[in-house]
Amino acid sequence: MIILSWNCRGLGHTRAVPNLRELVRAHRPTVIFLYETLTHSQKIEEVKISLGFDGAFSIDREGRSGGIAALWKYSDHYTVIGYSRNHIDLKITEPGQEDWRLTGYYGFPEQRRRREAWNLLKAVTRISQLPWCIIGDFNDILDSSEKHGEVERPIWMIQGFRETVMQCLLQDIQMKVHPFTWEKGRGNTHFVEEKLDRALASTAWMARFPEASVLNTVATCSDHSPLILVNDAPKTKISRISFRFENRWMEEEGFNEVVHDRWGLTETYSTITERLKALSNELTRWSRKHAIIDRKPIDNLKESLERMRSNSDHQSVVQVEEMKLKLNRMMIKNYMYWKQRAKQFWLKEGDLNTKFFHSMEMHLMKQ
Structure with missing residues (x-):
């Protein structure tokens, strides 16, 4: 399973949905968590349909801030078992597998509400004993090395979050590529980076998915990086896509030559069926280079x-x-x-x- 988690800083922004669509195209997640959507359930429903997802659950913004949403494929695999303005808790049910929990979490950004955020995390922990993974924007760091630039975070904040994670019996899942997930002021003397976003998991969950990892990727319309959680080793899939002829190919330069050259190999292919199969394979290869939008x-x-x-x-x-x-x-x-x-x-x-x-x-x- 692949999970996308992103503090998008507003789905109403003209760049947000194209960025989200590109993330879905590139990583093929089956679950998406979005934070600070700054929108209402109707917009989430539109996004769900446009991305081809089956289910969605969202908490509307309050005033001009907040908003959290979860989207998923295969509706019969997911059950919402808890939520607040800061989290959505899902139970994952897969055929022949033990159930487990997946939570999208958004920690209060205000320093004065740190203890409130930690208490919420402890309360969510107690909801169920299922193997558990929680991912999102925690607005906290576990160590001073997780911040670069400007004034260091107060020790009591780092220690408080670390103790909360330990009390919840959670561990940090390995993050790949870049160590920081949030930035501000790039290019000036006040530039700062922090690892505010992460995925944590219980011992039981890590035992079930020992090869789980988090990819820290990029987007162009938020100061937070999208996270891609892969909970198991990638599996090789055999593609069985049927050939489909598109009329627009006939308008592309080189199409007639491809058809003429491949169809003319009479010595290699003796039957109509063999010729058609060879021609369809050649057109498929040709179309990938000449007849699609170049990604x-x-x-x-x-x-x-x-x-x-x-x-x-x-x-x-x-x-x-x-x-x-x-x-x-x-x-x-x-x-x-x-x-x-x-x-x-x-x-x-x-x-x-x-x-x-x-x-x-x-x-x-x-x-």
């Missing part, structure tokens, strides 16, 4: 941002900001292309609320 520049930019996120010199800061703007334009352009295409299908094939439209949205996400 490679997006992936290359994301990799460059990953490499440069630890640099804080002036030249690097300028480059990072330029790269973020460029990546953002590319993701929005990509998002608008598929959104427009989905609407074109709707105009031709049916109503916006039909099963057809929902399935088409999911199909487009997988391309």
Whole structure:
């Protein structure tokens, strides 16, 4: 299972949904937790449908702050067993497997509410004895090394959070790539980074998923990094995608030559069936290079941002900001292309609320 956890700082921002869509495309999560959504349940429902997810549960914002949401696929696997303005607690039920708990958590950001946040974490711990994993924005650090720049955190805050984690019998799950998940003031003398986001788990959960790890990735519209929790070793999947001919290929340069050359191999393929199979395989290979929106520049930019996120010199800061703007334009352009295409299908094939439209949205996400 793959879980995405992200303090998105507002889903109403024009860059938020394209960023979220790109994260889903790149990592294929089955569960998403979002914090500081700054929106209401109707918006979460729209996001759920557009991403092709089956279920959602959300807590609306209060005034101009807050908001937390969970989205998931395979509705019969998930049950909401508890929630507050700061957490959503799920029970995971998979066929032939022992049940376990997954919690999305958002700690109070105010320093004066640290003890309140720790007490909430202790209370959530006592809800169930199932193997447990909790992921989110804790707004706390476990060690002074988890903060870089400006004034150090008070010792009582670090010690208080560490003692709470120990009392809850939780342990930190290994984080890959970059050690900090939140930043402020990059490029100036007040630049600061902290590991405010993390995943913690009980001993029983770690015993069940010993190879679990957290990937600290990038987004362009929040000061928090999205976290990708993979709770087991990746499994090789065999793809069995049926061939589908698209009319738009006939408008692409080189299409006629591909068909002519492959169909003309009469000495290699003696039957119509063999020719059709060879032609479909060749068109599939050709289409991946010549007849789709090129995602490679997006992936290359994301990799460059990953490499440069630890640099804080002036030249690097300028480059990072330029790269973020460029990546953002590319993701929005990509998002608008598929959104427009989905609407074109709707105009031709049916109503916006039909099963057809929902399935088409999911199909487009997988391309």
